[in-house]
Amino acid sequence: MGAIQLHTDIQFIKGIGPKRSALLAGVGMHTAEDLLRHYPRRYLDRSRQAPLGSLQDDDDVTVVGTVVSCGIRKGRRDRFTLMLSDGSGTIDCVWFQGVSYIRKVFTPGQTVAFSGRIKRYRGGLQLVHPEYDLISDESDGDQIHTGGIIPMYSSTEKLSRAGLDSRGFRRVMQPFLKQIIPEVTDPLPETQRRALGLQPLADALAAIHFPSDWEACARARERLVFDELFFIQLSLARERKRREQELTGHRFTADGMLHRRFLDGLPFSLTGAQRRAVEDIQRDTSSGRPMNRMLQGDVGSGKTLVAVMAMLAAVESGYQAALMAPTEILAEQHYLTLQRMLGGLDLRIVLLKGGTAARDKQESLTAIESGAADIAVGTHALVQQSVTFDRLALVIIDEQHRFGVMQRAVLRRKGVTTHALVMTATPIPRTLALTLYGDLDVSILDERPPGRLPVRTAWRKDEARERVYEFIRSEAAAGRQAYIVYPLVEESEKLDLADATAGYELLSSSVFPEFRVALLHGRLSADEKDRIMADFKSGTTRILVSTTVIEVGVDVPNATVMLVEHAERFGLPQLHQLRGRIGRGPQRSTCILMTPSYITETALSRIETMVNTDDGFKIAEKDLEIRGPGELFGTRQHGDLGLKLASLATDGPVIERARNTAHDIISADALLEKGEHRPLKDALERWSAHGRGGLLKIG
Ligand code: ADP
Ligand code: MG
Numbered sequence: 001m002g003a004i005q006l007h008t009d010i011q012f013i014k015g016i017g018p019k020r021s022a023l024l025a026g027v028g029m030h031t032a033e034d035l036l037r038h039y040p041r042r043y044l045d046r047s048r049q050a051p052l053g054s055l056q057d058d059d060d061v062t063v064v065g066t067v068v069s070c071g072i073r074k075g076r077r078d079r080f081t082l083m084l085s086d087g088s089g090t091i092d093c094v095w096f097q098g099v100s101y102i103r104k105v106f107t108p109g110q111t112v113a114f115s116g117r118i119k120r121y122r123g124g125l126q127l128v129h130p131e132y133d134l135i136s137d138e139s140d141g142d143q144i145h146t147g148g149i150i151p152m153y154s155s156t157e158k159l160s161r162a163g164l165d166s167r168g169f170r171r172v173m174q175p176f177l178k179q180i181i182p183e184v185t186d187p188l189p190e191t192q193r194r195a196l197g198l199q200p201l202a203d204a205l206a207a208i209h210f211p212s213d214w215e216a217c218a219r220a221r222e223r224l225v226f227d228e229l230f231f232i233q234l235s236l237a238r239e240r241k242r243r244e245q246e247l248t249g250h251r252f253t254a255d256g257m258l259h260r261r262f263l264d265g266l267p268f269s270l271t272g273a274q275r276r277a278v279e280d281i282q283r284d285t286s287s288g289r290p291m292n293r294m295l296q297g298d299v300g301s302g303k304t305l306v307a308v309m310a311m312l313a314a315v316e317s318g319y320q321a322a323l324m325a326p327t328e329i330l331a332e333q334h335y336l337t338l339q340r341m342l343g344g345l346d347l348r349i350v351l352l353k354g355g356t357a358a359r360d361k362q363e364s365l366t367a368i369e370s371g372a373a374d375i376a377v378g379t380h381a382l383v384q385q386s387v388t389f390d391r392l393a394l395v396i397i398d399e400q401h402r403f404g405v406m407q408r409a410v411l412r413r414k415g416v417t418t419h420a421l422v423m424t425a426t427p428i429p430r431t432l433a434l435t436l437y438g439d440l441d442v443s444i445l446d447e448r449p450p451g452r453l454p455v456r457t458a459w460r461k462d463e464a465r466e467r468v469y470e471f472i473r474s475e476a477a478a479g480r481q482a483y484i485v486y487p488l489v490e491e492s493e494k495l496d497l498a499d500a501t502a503g504y505e506l507l508s509s510s511v512f513p514e515f516r517v518a519l520l521h522g523r524l525s526a527d528e529k530d531r532i533m534a535d536f537k538s539g540t541t542r543i544l545v546s547t548t549v550i551e552v553g554v555d556v557p558n559a560t561v562m563l564v565e566h567a568e569r570f571g572l573p574q575l576h577q578l579r580g581r582i583g584r585g586p587q588r589s590t591c592i593l594m595t596p597s598y599i600t601e602t603a604l605s606r607i608e609t610m611v612n613t614d615d616g617f618k619i620a621e622k623d624l625e626i627r628g629p630g631e632l633f634g635t636r637q638h639g640d641l642g643l644k645l646a647s648l649a650t651d652g653p654v655i656e657r658a659r660n661t662a663h664d665i666i667s668a669d670a671l672l673e674k675g676e677h678r679p680l681k682d683a684l685e686r687w688s689a690h691g692r693g694g695l696l697k698i699g
Helices: 018-027 030-034 098-105 158-163 166-183 190-196 201-209 214-246 257-264 272-285 303-316 329-343 360-369 407-415 429-438 460-477 488-512 524-539 572-579 602-610 618-627 652-668 675-689 691-697
Strands: 042-045 060-073 079-085 092-096 111-121 124-128 131-136 151-154 292-297 320-324 349-352 375-377 392-397 418-422 439-445 456-461 481-485 517-520 543-546 561-563 591-595
Touching: 018 158, 030 166, 060 092, 060 098, 079 098, 079 572, 092 111, 131 166, 131 272, 151 166, 158 303, 166 201, 190 652, 201 214, 214 429, 214 652, 214 675, 257 303, 272 292, 272 303, 272 439, 292 303, 303 320, 303 329, 303 392, 303 418, 329 349, 329 375, 329 524, 349 360, 429 602, 456 460, 460 481, 460 561, 460 591, 488 517, 488 543, 517 524, 561 572, 572 591, 572 602, 572 618, 591 602, 602 618
Parallel strands: 092 124, 292 418, 292 439, 320 375, 320 392, 349 375, 392 418, 456 591, 481 543, 481 561, 517 543, 561 591
Antiparallel strands: 042 151, 060 079, 060 111, 079 092, 111 124, 111 131
């Protein structure tokens, strides 16, 4: 066996062997590099440990000391006790469970760290079932585990039993690092690395495992965080460059005749933000390269109008455009809106959706295929294999966050050269947008249409229910309308539907018998949903009780009340989306978040955020802070992106630096062919081989 290299099988590393390597494979560690990247989960600073003599009842602590004595005490229940000493005092640790395993773990003379909450018991201090980490015992002659800052590695029970607990990893790591560190080549070109003030990769890797002090640890982290974010950006930049070079896009040649006719018929003018977005799109679609743009705009910012302008340019240039919505209700609504807005322009607009009756559907399909249809509106039905467009040049995807990654991918494959505009009402924090959609251009609608009053938001507990109903009654009596929304948690759709149904029955028969109340939920047939929405839009129905199917896109300006039942169960983006359904007309609107009297801290923090701000970006930032980015994007978990140390919530500035560096490198050397970029190219390939690249190639 030759020297250990990064790609060497993990079993050949001293102290691993075939048995442990099989277990490591189970947690996704296969190579020397995987072990090298198994960073400590946290560190223990012996110089900052509380002396045992100073501990108080109820302290939450990590203590380090030497095991003086240990053993089983017989009693009503057998227990394992251990006395720990550090010279300043002693403490007892006690286990009632797992005694037969624990007794094998400890022997006198070991140095051990324990974490837990101190309890006073019969005059002495105790830790009951503390977490523990063996620091060293007599077999560790060289004292590597006791100096300065000690790395603590995460492990699993299986690995621990095979000797790879935190201490086991430390033991393997020390000699391993000596061998592997000289094998590490820094992928980052020297000039860039210096300009960024980052330390060499080899130094960082050595220091993240065994930092000499906290300063060294922070510097190592800074370098490694940069790399994690940098490879994402590099992969995005390369992908984007490739697209720019290889693909050609349909060139829109419209001179704006349809735009002028459309705008002339509009009772208002575009906001500055809308105008800028339209210009961005015009620039893209006339460039000869395929557009890949995201239109971000808070609820009510007027994205539809921008979409219409883009579609008109396509149509005037002789192409077809498609508009996709995540639900049938929305597709239908877009269809009706387009019919109304574009009525005078002599265009053929068709609706295609799952539930359309066979004959209508065939008619729409024929129109799309023959080219008779200028604009097709639909749900995911639009991307199904059976739909072939005659000359599709623009695809617009509304409310992007509702779409699965798959559907978007399929759509792009239908025509590589299709211009794509992705519209999202989820204001994605900039850091996250740059990370996940770095290859998209972004236009932001940061200006609301004029004349909108901000929505009042109130938090009410169940006790106030009568007064809340009274308020809704007064609004309805004044001719306005209300939404009452019940949560829908996927795991128990039935139960929640029961909630909404029961709510509906009570509300329609006893609370608001004088108004027409309707119930909308996802299980209704498309026709039923359409009818219910149409009645609500026309004002015939005053109060619409629903599950969250109305979360996105629905536009009824006369609705001024949004009552959210069990608001504590909703996430921030959802609450914000729901609130966006009101405040769309000239009347003052009110959003009421109803909860039981006791709610958790996190729920409280969400509700307070909603009450305090209506700025979608602030809300999204808060959401990222409370929840982390994982859930925001379906399958895109933190881990999928290879982020071990970096945090999208707090490392925002690093993302920007990583992005700029990636762009500089790729614009100078798109294919990373230059000699100095060789290590970078190799590292990027290894990075992509982990399957991370695939997650990013969607837009
Ligand atoms: P969203 O961005 O949430 O999709 P919409 O496109 O549904 O927003 O627009 C919300 C409402 O604002 C619609 O009723 C639309 O007609 C209106 N609107 C859009 N642009 C303007 C504008 N420039 N001036 C006035 N009202 C506008
Ligand atoms: Mg919309």
